[in-house]
Amino acid sequence: MRTTDPLLSATRIGRFGKHSIYFPSRKNIIQLTCNSVLEADYCINLEHDETVVKYTTCLDPIKVAIADKEYSYTPDFLVDTREEQFYVEVKPDFKNINNRLKEKLEAAKRLLDQTATPLRFADVLGIRRGFIFLNKKFLYLNSFNVTSDEYEHCLGTLESLKLPLSLNTLISAPLNLSQRALYKAIFENKVSIHLNKQFRLDTLIYRSQCHMS
Template identity: 30%
Template sequence: MIITSKAMNLDDGPVRSCFQRRRQNFLVDFPSRKNGHSMECHSVLESAYCIWLEFAPQVVRYYTQPLTFTWIDAEQRYRYTPDFLVVLTHGENYFTEIKHDFTKQRQSLLTKLESFHALCFQEGWSFKRRNQQRITGSTMFHTLLELYSRSSTYNQQRQMYCLHYLQQRVWPTTLGDLVQDSAAPDIGTICYNLFTGRLTADLTQRLTLDLMVDWAPSHE
């Protein structure tokens, strides 16, 4: 039984503030392009999860610490704030809890998460758990992180030039050849187009000058 009655007003920002600046428990501002402003994360790992949300094409928008739920399960009262609410295309969404290692959490927290999972199933919501290995343990994550970090110089004017350049060049090519071409867009714009899929490459590989890059005209 849910006894939280307050409607979600997601434009107000996180409902839970973090005042304790302990190790792995401090505020990190993540510069989100999908949201158009920085997202207040409560750990470096939460900010790392944002990289995947920015990359996933089905993610339209996301919120940190979106709403505090209060409910009763088997006469036990619970209070819980998910780390993320992720909004997908066609109006679907899911909540996410982030922890470095769920096997090392207190049993009381694990019981609460299991109860919230059941509550989500009852209400027709989705709930996911993501640990450090799942978020940052792959080569692909580090490639995406580097692309996202380097693409901070992207802007619409540079992108217009890039689209014109893509149509003139012979494909495929290597990232090194692109970087060495004096007529090519700046590296930030190239990284932006790789991150967003306008330029295609095997992003499960490390980002090196030998990375093969391809482009095809959009049919949109």
Template identity: 30%
Template sequence: MPTKNLDKYSQVKPSIAFPSKKNRRQMFCESRVEVGRLLELEFDPTVKRYLTQPDSYSYTRDGKQRRYTPDILCQGTDGTFWFEEVKSWKGANDQSFLEKHQFLTELFADVIGHPLRLRISETPYNCAWRGNLQFLYRYLDHSFSHASYRVMMGIRHPETVRSILQMSSPEQISMQSIFAGLAQGLLSFDRFKKVNLYTNVWGADHE
């Protein structure tokens, strides 16, 4: 039977630095799969902030003392908190991992009071969606003029980035503003196709 107390250890030393705009500081993680998840969190409007490699905890299972560190602690915009364990699709389907995760899920719910969730990152290292997030990341803090905002709100049907620029004056909208519209959710697009001048975009309110 598991113990009903989780004793904290010091933080695990991470290995990959990630410059977080949402947290306004460097975050650290241990794998490229986790980096993909951090990119997703940066673009997720329901996540207020997050912390990677939070406290490690000791617990007892099968008579042995063990230690576990969740990958991420998240705070939602609604004030709720949850922990995440980030895995690739292959890692998440390993039977030994599933048994351990089920055990820890129940333990965190009983003892910590915040859920431990399994997240399968949607951004594998070489996929187009990850490349799009990496490209659009620089535009997350871009500000818009009233003119560019009006142009984007008027795109009711799919148009290429190039055609929008051709139909508008430079004073109305720029390529950077269109890409920022994609990054900040004002415009929609097929996320699994590489973003470029020939990407079809449309107003997010007109889906």
């Protein structure tokens, strides 16, 4: 049967509302609400991380105590991997946040780190790591609308070829592989590229289970 990606209409990072960005998550098969572009970029990394099973935004607030007063704190993400669960706070730079927020984050970390679900921090330097991130983002956002038949044909053809071959060779005659299906195969680690180099037509596609750095 010819079926399409469950997020067929999600061909961009999402749409912008007054305060929110809606990220099309294939891993969760829903659109997730993010409060910034940086949070949406963090989702790209979670989608690419094979150890991540699922992740959630729009969490319930947690009560934390600061100087005998109770405050509400809401983490940005709850992430479930194959081995652990943890909360994540995303900020461009944790060195440049106001003292009130800093105190709240410190209190939340002290509290949550004593539980089975600790709190971790993710900043812009950790999220947007040069070409590695740019390539992942390009591959993800350009690999929607792939039908099951289209993807199976791409994977079957790749399996029959002697790799490495360049991107240009794979998408040109006589192979004419679907670019979006090939991008999905690379993002999902069915084949590999050197992620730390600019993705171009002459990029070599390897038969490997691990993305090369």
